[in-house]
Amino acid sequence: MARKRKGRDISGWLVVDKPAGLTSTAVVNKVRWALQAQKAGHAGTLDPEATGVLAVALGEATKTVPYITEALKAYEFTVRLGQATNTDDAEGEVIAQSDARPDDATIKEALHGFVGEIMQVPPKYSAVKIDGQRAYKLARDGETFEVEARPLWVEELVMIERPDADHVVLEMTCGKGGYVRAIARDLGAALGCFGHVTRLRRIWSGPFRAEDGLSLDEIDRLARTPELDAFVRPLEEGLGELPELHCTDVGLARLKNGNPGMVIASDVEYGEECWASYDGRAVAVGRYKAGELHPSRVFNQ
Template sequence: MSEAPLDAASLPDERQSPSQRPKKRDVHGWVVLDKPVGMTSTHAVAVVKRAFAAKKAGHAGTLDPLASGLLPIALGEATKTVPFVMDGRKAYQFTVSWGSQTETDDTEGKVIATSDARPQEAAILALLPRFTGTILQVPPKYSAIKIAGERAYDLARDGEDVQLEPRPVEIDALRIVSHDGATTTFEAECGKGTYVRAIARDLGLALGCLGHVAHLRRTRVGPFAIADAVAVDRLREGPDQAQAALLPVKAALALIPEIAVSRDGMLRLKRGQSVLLRGRDAPIDSDAVYATSGGVLIATGSVDRGELVPHRVFNL
């Protein structure tokens, strides 16, 4: 995917002296951005980072420039919780344009094949069970997957014949929202690593009419839904509006169990030591939990034979 030009409003003025530029500060939390079409994920992080004058920021899963919707951005200590968001389930609404296949499987690439056929809604419905559950999917050639250390899209742009192996992905649900003959709009719920562009490509091939993604909007990532999202323009309205959009660090952990620990337990976790859990409801084993003390996030970790083992400790 090509990079959209950076918006000058989101970047520091290089003509300012260091003393005139806003001083970077420690900011901890999540901003769930409603990314507009045309903006890269890297650019979106720069916009949020500038709005908060934050020292550290990163996103939880790239969203293509041609796609809109949910892009969770972590600030400060929230970056330690990024994997919990990236590994979560995702939801999309997307429109497939029938009758042509493109080299990128969306509207950005050149058309490489066409068909006069157009699918009936009943034919699409009959095919959907083949595209749900755990399926094998070949990622698009223009994707960020690495081949011998190189991104597939870089190799494809250089004219190389990119061959990607099929890999298992999980598609929990795939539904038709609307169908007008020339296009069909779908809703999809899926796991990490699923390419919506590949769903469109493979549906078109299976139906014998070809297809590519014309519009794509992400509506859920892990614990975050589109109702949590804030527009870029709101962040640019001023510090108060930006601050109102900041969610706590532990918002990313809403889908895993919380364990409250005592002050002594908190001190042990801060030192990287495990804590023996007591009480009737204490878990015996768990792959992922987070610990709080007095409502403050202390650590993420796992429970092994009744002991809470810290993996990441927070300084909040």
């Protein structure tokens, strides 16, 4: 007999404005404790020193995490020009320096080379796996290894401020799997002056915005109260990028049992991934085929 999970059966999203100095996992654990939730996870890791949107999925909303992970995200970050570090951020050791300082026009021109479908080599101090091991562990152990380049879609990369000759503030909108530290490193190389990230903030991720996020102080203050529950957003917000279909009564019963169910659809193509709702609540995600949704995920709300 399956062991019953401890905690409350609560589903939805809590948007956190993550502070610097904590891992994403630590934030998820804090949210799980504060809401006494049976199950929680996050949609997209932030480095410990990064701040901003960390969307925490609760209960059945964890089934929608892939759709937020795949969605576009935006970051605001500061690049320190003239220095490269072994971690590509301010936490690492300086391994190269330059007195060169490009002007604003040169920086803006170089940014064009980082827009669209690009190939990016993740930092060696990152969570990518090399022969089954995390790259950061191999790097800390002094191992010699190479990280393979991988594709990244960059929707936009713009300069928004130049506080001084040594620093430039950029904003990037990109798809899944982007490493801002790699952008800073490669931009510095393209400019011939080196570069690393000194500040990183995720300002939005899919439908979730930093200004709507709760701080950890607020979560601590409201922990285990109905007031915190009021900030939990519907599971359905994690499905915003997919077309919504509506279940018939018969379709609802079949979909809840994991079988193809009849739905009402318009402007949906055969085989397209969609989600089905009944009275506004998500029932299942799947593929639309000839008047039915063939489910791949079923929600128990």
